[in-house]
Amino acid sequence: MAVASNDYKTIYHRLYETGYHSGGLNHGARMADPIIENYDFESVLDIGCSQGLAVKKFQDAGKRACGIDVSKKAIEMAREMNVEGCVMASATDIPFGDDEFDAVYTTDMLEHLSEDDVPKAAAEICRVAKKYIFANIAFVPEKNKEPLKVLHEKFDDMDEVDCLHLTVKPREWWIEQFENEGASVVEAEGPNGMVILKVD
Numbered sequence: 001m002a003v004a005s006n007d008y009k010t011i012y013h014r015l016y017e018t019g020y021h022s023g024g025l026n027h028g029a030r031m032a033d034p035i036i037e038n039y040d041f042e043s044v045l046d047i048g049c050s051q052g053l054a055v056k057k058f059q060d061a062g063k064r065a066c067g068i069d070v071s072k073k074a075i076e077m078a079r080e081m082n083v084e085g086c087v088m089a090s091a092t093d094i095p096f097g098d099d100e101f102d103a104v105y106t107t108d109m110l111e112h113l114s115e116d117d118v119p120k121a122a123a124e125i126c127r128v129a130k131k132y133i134f135a136n137i138a139f140v141p142e143k144n145k146e147p148l149k150v151l152h153e154k155f156d157d158m159d160e161v162d163c164l165h166l167t168v169k170p171r172e173w174w175i176e177q178f179e180n181e182g183a184s185v186v187e188a189e190g191p192n193g194m195v196i197l198k199v200d
Helices: 008-017 027-038 053-060 072-080 115-128 146-154 171-179
Strands: 043-047 064-069 086-088 101-107 129-136 183-187 195-199
Touching: 008 072, 008 146, 027 053, 027 101, 027 129, 043 053, 053 064, 053 101, 064 072, 072 086, 101 115, 115 129, 115 171, 129 171, 171 183, 171 195
Parallel strands: 043 064, 043 101, 064 086, 101 129
Antiparallel strands: 129 195, 183 195
């Protein structure tokens, strides 16, 4: 039976098993620096935290930082790297309380959701964020097809998964998803092109 394109747990667990996002300082961790330097917050949740490198960077800067990722393998990698506070969970069902974090940080994750799941994720992000949402989103299809190629070669049931960026929309569309949940734009193009929103 083929794996559906929105079976995130299976797809991303397998991707990480094939070496997805392995090694080095990933882009999410690099993007954390200007956020730490320019915004006032004490706690942050990284959604789509991968192996937890941005979570560790926030922790090293003195923030209370946690992370969630839908991939069991990614969370295992975070634990192997001694990054604390990372748990397996989905952006559409965040296992934390209302207003639990001053900020939510998410880099190159939201476009991996199906369009039907985006409103649920936006609502959950706004629910747990008390002050800021720092969202870096890809507005174009993925250029690097190598992870998909490896996935297809290794797993026979992945034929229906033909892209990883399931929702390709312009910046304005994404902003509207969060505005629908009561957030407002602080910067439409903040550091590293991030959309930065304030939760009202």
